[in-house]
Every structure is written in structure tokens, then in C-alpha cells.
Amino acid sequence: MNTLTRTIEHTEQHGPAEGLSRWFFTTNHKDIGTLYLWFSFAMFLTGGCMALMIRAELFQPGLQLIEPGxxxxxxxxxxxxxxFGAVMPAFVGLANWMLPLMVGAPDMALPRMNNWSFWILPFAFAMMLSTLFMEGGGPNFGWTFYAPLSTTYAPPSVTFFIFAVHMMGISSIMGAINVVVTILNMRAPGMTMMKLPLFVWTWLITAFLLIAVMPVLAGVVTMMLMDIHFGTSFFNAAGGGDPVLFQHVFWFFGHPEVYIMILPAFGIVSEIIPTFARKRLFGYASMVYATASIAFLSFIVWAHHMFTVGIPLMGELFFMFATMLIAVPTGVKVFNWVATMFRGSMTFETPMLFALAFVVLFTIGGFSGLMLAIAPADFQYHDTYFVVAHFHYVLVPGAVFAIMAGVYYWLPKWTGHYYNETLGKVHFWISFIGVNLTFFPMHFIGLAGMPRRIPDYALQFADFNMVASVGAFIFGFSQLIFLVLVIKTIRGGDRAPAQVWEHPQGLEWTLPSPAPYHSFVEPPEVK
Amino acid sequence: MSHSAYYVPAQSRWPIIASIALFLMAFGAGSLINGLANNSGGLGLTLLLAGAFAMGMILVGWFRTVINESQGGLYSPQMDRSFRWGMSWFIFSEVMFFAAFFGVLFYVRVLAVPWLGGEGEKGVSQMLWQGFEAQWPLLTTPDMEQFPGAVGVIDPWHLPLLNTAILVTSSFTLTLAHHALKVDDRPRTILWLGTTVLLGLVFLLFQFSEYVEAYEELGLTLNSGIYGATFFILTGFHGLHVTLGTLMLIIIWLRVMNGHFSPDYHFGFEATAWYWHFVDVVWVGLFIFVYVL
Structure with a gap:
């Protein structure tokens, strides 16, 4: 009992612990948020290097740099x-940092579990990356790991891949439970659900999706493990199973998963645009309902990834129309963002630039998604670079730009310093040009029939591929500017006041910058 | 510190040590399983056991910390709500885990196997295995050499029916224990909890003997085609959950004997009860869809 009392007093009165133990043993939402964000950035660079290897090989037709395997x-x-390593942890990091600040809580609801959610990740990814050095090489069946490529024909390291996915799943589920509980139970008095900032709302719905589908992913990799090592025939027709079954279960996870990677981005953009348009967000309630509708629809559209696999005509039609329905709530969102800016007195600081680029480029990605949703047309587009262009438009200038917008927006709140605006704008414009150079030509080569995931291609695709590769290197290396900028901001810079921007909405701006180690020890009163 | 302040625990060593233990378990299991193929899983087994042992110790230590904090009166009603929400959402994630396997069962029965037998628009797959006839339970697989099928399936009206009765009864005895706890009748709480634990153990024993029967007499194995695969993955994971639930019940039982819990405040007990009822409901679904229909 005595120790406990002392512990409480210690936590109440003191800041972070000294040295490395602060990061290993922390229960503080800001520390854990920081860990998540740095981990995510490290993975972003790692995955980025792999992308650059792919683009370097595709710079010219023929095989020059790396083996096809x-x-x-x-x-x-x-x-x-x-x-799993860059986008999802980045959003969890932002959630960790911002949710307690936004709902007026002292910390996340379950702080120790929070730390566990994070620390599982480095181990999971260490295991996954170690497969690259194993006999037979790492996973080579695509991130969707379709059976039988990932079962019958997989390298032995697939076993470690499966367990790594299990660990990521455990981490995600615990993280998501923590988010839901924090939002439902830790709101300051007077903060009703319909007063929640949109970032909080989108994360609540995202966390629900995570809890709903990560177990399904665990189920599908478990069945793979059983098929590979224990003689079952889930995905093998010789025993009465069905390889297509794999795709159904995988995409039942996979489609909500892609919304997991975009809904928090919607939330971030919905925070930023009102601040820099100096207006309240247009259509708050419709934003909430649109997010919920998108989440609901995400459960009944999965087979649009499988139009060419041979599903019954009625299935194709159902999944085609259900998918197109998603354009409605998404359209509501884009409309609301534009309407928020309408007649606003706008300024274009770096977060706003990223948010605006998000709105425009995500919409392009949305439209190409609509094209892919048309089942008969998809027979042409399926597994071409058009698909690659589509999902990179929604993920890179979509999710990644929103994450960067969020980092720029809240960085002064986290560090107490303004970042260097010039450097930020340079980062934005180079990234913007690089991203479009990389992914826009992929639409053309995709429509012309270049297949994805193939290290060589026919001569007529050469020019666009060269452009894409140049763009990829520009985009990749411009992220080092971001790294430098963040480090410089942590170390110093102009002092940021509590509000940081001109009259932004939300509780996080009522706390000083940098935000105190324990956020709201006394819950604020929300009117 | 105001009276209602939310308890934010101090730094803790458990999470990162638990991550290391989890890593050891996963890496060990991977090495062990990969080693089975070429008989070189020695190190894997060691890692797996080390990791599992460490994880066991961590869980004991971590839960002891939580229990001590709770007994020390550090938790507020708000904290209690956090635990309730947390446990509810955890059970929801478990529901989705089983939903995936039930989905697999329905897909296979309703679509995949009939298609394999030549039915419907996808009946072309008949070209692969001519003469294959769709049936459920699937005893004759398309490729009997690779997946030798089963002689028969478990009769639902013997052991499974008995097991259904046992689990449903155990849900009732657990509720009786809960009612006894609420009126602070310790001896009856201990009696009914003990009965529940016993029923859980008997269930597991019967389930085990059913597996022996399936393997020894019916040729119903993991390798016997899709019926065996769905049968074992559903009942197997359910069995693991009953095992975990029984362990939780035993811990709660010991805590009641040690004077933990009050008539008004006993969330550890309730969380275990929720979990047990969930496991029970899953079994009813299994009994209907795996055994009977």
C-alpha cells in the first residue's frame, strides 16, 4: 500500500523518467505516441527503400539490377x-498523442496495455524482416498473400511471416480497444458524442473496424499455417476446400483494412481545413454519419477485389453496386471540405497545403476506384498498373499526406516550437511533384495493359516507367527534408503559444505548448 | 490529487518484457514448426517453452499488480467502466475470430463443395475431378490419396449433446455463484464456482476423448479433407477458449477463497463470467452447425 501511494505521488508530481527507461517502461500517452511515430517513420523509410529498388529495376525494360525472385x-x-508498419502505426501514434488532449483526459484509458501494443511491433517487424535472410528468401507472394502462392508454393519463411502477422494483430487489437475505451469513457464532462472533434470520431470508427477485422486476419493466417504444416485443406480443392475461400476471408479483412488506413486521414483533414479557412467545419453531423456509412459499407464490398476470380454473376453485380454506393458518403465528405473553404479567409501554411493536396489527389484516387468498381471494366483493369496507380493515390497523397499534414499541424503543440515554414513548403512541393510524377503515369500504362508485380515489361511502357522511377526517387529523397525539419523543430525554433494557429477549435489548444507531460489532470469543463 | 482523478499507473516493466516473451514464443513456434519437416526443431522448442514460461510468469506478475492496485482502492468507478468496455470489446474481437471460421464453414458447405460437385455457374470445376459428388459431411474428397477422407463423423446425440448440457449447466452454476457473491455468501460462491470449474474440466475431458475417437476410430483427422479441417479448427479453438476460461475461473475461485471481491465491486469475477458465457454461446453455435446440421 505504501509503495502504491508513493508511486502515485511520483507520477503525479514528476515528469518523464530519465534515460532509456522512459521509452521502454513508459505508460504515458505522449511518449507512446512519439514511439509509434518514430517507428512508423523508420518503417516508412525501410519500405520506401524497397519501393525504390522496385522502381530502379523498372526504370528500363529488361532485367538489370535484381533477380525476379x-x-x-x-x-x-x-x-x-x-x-502494417508505416501507415497504421502512424495513425495510432497520432491517436495516442491527440485523443487524450482532444477529449480532455489525463491519459489513455489503459496505459500499460498501450505500451504493450507498441512494443510488440518492433519485435513483429524484426521477425518479418528477418525472413529476408532465411533459406528460400522472404515472403514473395504479394502483400495479399493469396493461397496457394502463400501455402503450397511459399518459401519456408512463410511460417515466420504468419507469426509476425499474429503479433501485429495482437498489437492492433489492443491498441484499438484502448482507443475505443478512451473515447467512450474518458471524455471531459460536457463533451457529448456529437461534440467530439472529427479526428476522434473517425478514430472511434476506425478502432471499431480494427477490432472487427484483425481477428479475421488472424483466422486466415491460422488456416494458412494449418494448410502448410498440419495437413488441412481449407484452400485446397483436392480436399474439398477452395483457394477462392482464401480471397474471401482475406478481403473480408482487407477491405475494412483499407478504410482503417483512410478514415483517420479524413479526421485529420477535417481538423486542419477549418483552422486555415478560419471557418467552422461545414456539415459536422453529416461528416460523422458519412464516416459511419463508409465503415458499414466496407463490410459488404470485399469481393470487388475478386471480380476476375470467377464468382457468380449475382455476386459481381451486388459487389459492384455496393462498392459504388461508397462514393455517396465519400462525396459528402469532399463536398463538406470544399464547402468549409468556400468564402473562408484561407492561408496556406504547410499543414493546409498537405490537406488541400489530400482533398484533390484523394479524390482522383477515389474516381479511379469508381472505375475499378465497374465489374465489366475491371476485367480489363484487374492486376494492371491502373490498380497500382489507384491505391497509391489513395494511400500516398491520401493517407501519407494526411499523416504529414497532421504532424505539421500538431508539431508545435508537441514540441513547443514552430517548424521552419519555408522548409515545410519545400518539402511539400517536392513531395507533391514527386508523388504525381510517380503515380500519375501508372494510370496510362495500366490502362494500356502493363501487369503489376512483374519485373520486366514490353517496350511501349518504357517512357512512362522512366518518368515514374524518376518521380519515385524525388519523392523518396524529399522525405529526408521532413526528417531534418522534424529534428530541427524538436531541438529549437520559434516558441509556439498555446493556440499555435489562429483560433483553432478544440481542447488541445487550451493546453500550453509543449503540452504538459500529464495532459488534463483535472478534466476541463466543455460547454 | 482530487478524489475522482483517473488512476494512471507509473512506469511498468511488464509490457516490454511481455513483448520479448511473445517474440520468443512466436519465433520459437515458427522454428519448431519449420523444423518438424526436417527434424531440427530442438532450438525452436526451447525458445517456445522459454517464451511461454516467461509469458506465464509475466501474466501472473502483471495481474498481481492489477489485483493489488484494485485491492488497494486505487480504482475509481470510471476506471471500472474502462475495464468493462475493454473486456466487452475484447470479447467482440473473439466473436469476430470465431465468425471467420463459421463463415468458412458456411461458404464451404453452401458454395464451394456443391460447385466442386458440378452445381451452379461455377460447375466447371467438375472438369478437374470427374465423378466427384458433393455431400456433407464430405467423407469422400476429390483426391482421396492426398486427403483420405473419413469413415464417419461424430454422432451429435452422444458426447456432444452431453457436452452441450454440461456447458449450459455450467453457465447456470456460474450465475448462481454470482448471485451468492452479491449477497456475500462466500461458502456458496465457492461451492458453485467449484462446480463450474469441475464442469469445465469434464467438458474438456469429453472433448479430448471425442478427438481420440475421431482419430482412432473414424479416421476423422486434420488431413481428412475439408470436413475434418473445419471440424477441428472450430472445435479446437473453442476447446482452447474453454481451457483459458477454466483457468480464469480457477484464478477467480482462488481469489474468492482469499477474501477478494466485495458484493458491489467484483469486476474480475464478472469479466470471467462474461467470457465463460461467450464460450458457452459459441459452443451452442458449434453444436448446431458443426455437429447436428
């Missing part, structure tokens, strides 16, 4: 690392 490992690992 290694190329396959690169495409696979690039996808897995970016999805």
Missing part, C-alpha cells in the same frame, strides 16, 4: 511494411 520479395515486403 528478389523483386517479388520486394513488392511483398514493401506492401506489408507500408500497410
Amino acid at each position: 528478389f523483386f517479388n520479395q520486394m513488392t511483398t515486403m514493401h506492401g506489408l511494411i507500408m500497410v
